[in-house]
Amino acid sequence: MLEIGAGTGRITLPLARNGLQVVALDISPAMLKILLEKARQEGLKVEAICADMKRFKLKERFAAILITFRTFQHAYTVEDQFAVLNNVKNHLERDGVLIFDVYNPKWQYIAHGNWRWYFDEWIKLPGVEGRVRMDYRNRYDMAKQMMYQEFRLRYKDGKELILPLKMRFFFRFEMEHLLRLAGFKVEKLYGALKKSPFDNSSSEMVWVVRLA
Ligand SMILES: C[S@@+](CC[C@H](N)C(=O)[O-])C[C@H]1O[C@@H](n2cnc3c(N)ncnc32)[C@H](O)[C@@H]1O
Structure with a gap:
């Protein structure tokens, strides 16, 4: 396969x-x-x-x-x-x-998207000491049927990383x-x-x- x-x-x-x-x-x-x-x-x-x-x-x-x-x-x-x-x-x-x-595409999920950051979870990453805070935000474009998302990782040492993800x-x-x-x-x-x-x-x- x-x-x-x-x-x-x-x-x-x-x-x-x-x-x-x-x-x-x-x-x-x-x-x-x-x-x-x-x-x-x-x-x-x-x-x-x-x-x-x-x-x-x-x-x-x-x-x-x-x-x-x-x-x-x-x-x-x-x-x-x-x-x-x-x-x-x-x-x-x-x-x-x-x-x-x-x-x-459930309407609850689409409607939730106001591009404001929400706390998502604390995650453990390989090779990184302690836990990393992950925040999440999304917005949905009705005309394009596109969901735009970002995950923000905040490390203990102050480093910040933003990971974008888009989906049709x-x-x-x-x-x-x-x-x-x-x-x-x-x-x-x-x-x-x-x-x-x-x-x-x-x-x-x-x-x-x-x-x-
Ligand atoms: C949500 S992940 C799924 C990974 C895996 N199937 C799983 O269940 O964990 C989507 C995957 O699609 C790949 N991908 C995105 N666009 C692609 C494309 N145009 N052609 C082939 N792979 C693609 C990404 O690199 C990523 O690995």
Whole structure:
């Protein structure tokens, strides 16, 4: 299988541990370096490919392609989204499956975004003495369906680091139309990774789709 947006292997490694052959693709060489080091320490065989999900080209086709932990929300424009889905199509076996998760844009989450800092949590970072304070702020642009977020880390020695993150939000029927236009048919929509039904309370959309 191919995992797109594999990051440091949080999902890749358990898959490999369970005997699945995983190709891990990510745009970040730094994330893949950590993934490969973790795989090496466990003696797991994982192939890592550093590429953009909009532009990758591999020789292989896969029985399953996963786009994990909302990575698809980094396809910001409709053009980017079609580029990703077309690429997936070109790398999927005829009866293969694409599984990916995105946020369900609950109004409470969108409305919360007033670009003011909130205390989030104290975190422990490797190689850093004591705990680091993490604050968070976000704002949502209704016209662009974009969520802008920032995480602010405050270290004990006074150092401050701001990490920005932006994500495109999708509505349920928008995604259905997008998938259909890209040549997929929806097999299942779940409301969470534990496969609960998608309903009014769902904070996630987990899409299971195949080639039409
Ligand atoms: C939220 S993380 C998910 C990491 C991992 N799947 C997990 O569950 O921990 C999103 C990942 O997508 C990657 N990413 C973002 N844009 C990408 C792109 N255009 N092509 C490939 N990977 C991308 C990031 O580098 C990051 O590792």
